[in-house]
Amino acid sequence: MTLNDSIVLDDDNCFACGTKNPIGLKLKFKLDPKEGTAVTETVIADHFNGWKGAVHGGVITTLLDEIMVYACTSSGWFTVTGTIEVKFHKPVPTGKKLIVRGMVVENRGRSISTTGTIELAGTILASAKAVLIPVRHEENSLEIIAERLVN
Numbered sequence: 001m002t003l004n005d006s007i008v009l010d011d012d013n014c015f016a017c018g019t020k021n022p023i024g025l026k027l028k029f030k031l032d033p034k035e036g037t038a039v040t041e042t043v044i045a046d047h048f049n050g051w052k053g054a055v056h057g058g059v060i061t062t063l064l065d066e067i068m069v070y071a072c073t074s075s076g077w078f079t080v081t082g083t084i085e086v087k088f089h090k091p092v093p094t095g096k097k098l099i100v101r102g103m104v105v106e107n108r109g110r111s112i113s114t115t116g117t118i119e120l121a122g123t124i125l126a127s128a129k130a131v132l133i134p135v136r137h138e139e140n141s142l143e144i145i146a147e148r149l150v151n
Contacts, residue, residue, distance in 0.1 A: 016066040017148050025059075027066060027100075030150045031074035031142065036104030038070035040150075046094045055092040060118060064128035067102030068114035072132050075104065076141040079132035082111060086128045096120055110134070 012020045017027045030039045042063070050056035065081055072079045092098065102116040111131050118126040138144055 016062055017070075019147060025062075027063075028148055028150050029067075029070045029145075031070060033074045033076075033142070036071055036075050036107075038067050038074055038102045040067060040070075040100045041097055042100065043097055044092070044094050049094055051091075053091075053094055055094055057086075057088065060088065060092050060126050061086050061128070063098075063100050063118055064102075064116040064126065065130065067100045068116045068128065068130045068132060069102075071102035071104050071114055071116075072112050072134070073141050073145060075107075076137050076139055077107075077112060077132075077134045078136040078138065078141070079112060079134050082131040082133045084128055084130040086126060088126050090123070090125045092118055092125045093120065098125075105129075 012018045015021055015024045018024050019026060025042060027040045027042055044055045044059060048056055048059045061084065064086055065084055069079055099119045100116065101119070102114060105113040105115055111133055114130050114132055116128045117124050142149065
């Protein structure tokens with residue numbers, strides 16, 4: 001096994017998207033391979049608070065990181081995060097339906113630039129940009145992650 005194989009070894013226990021993680025977010029995604037985008041809707045429970053009623057910044061960063069990774073996966077690229085920059089515009093509330101969006105901005109081969117947002121009722125609450133490092137390309141990426149896609 002190479003280092004890259006061990007980095008993208010999927011045991012379905014990911015905190016953000018793994019279906020087998022008992023305390024995970026279990027996110028499901030809608031992907032558009034032509035546009036290089038990913039969207040998920042989620043309600044974050046109070047036990048992921050930072051301050052009362054506000055999602056912890058680490059969980060916000062996790063949501064943004066995950067959506068940008070899935071934007072890359074929409075076009076077949078399995079990636080790891082090289083750098084991420086998060087901006088917290090307004091508190092992200094727990095218990096409300098959030099829309100999380102990610103998009104590939106540019107694929108330079110050895111790195112992929114992405115952006116992501118968390119929105120509530122059309123207002124952006126947090127945003128991010130990241131450079132993701134491709135570790136594997138799969139033509140059938142959507143089949144590989146089928147159980148994590150919105151039906």
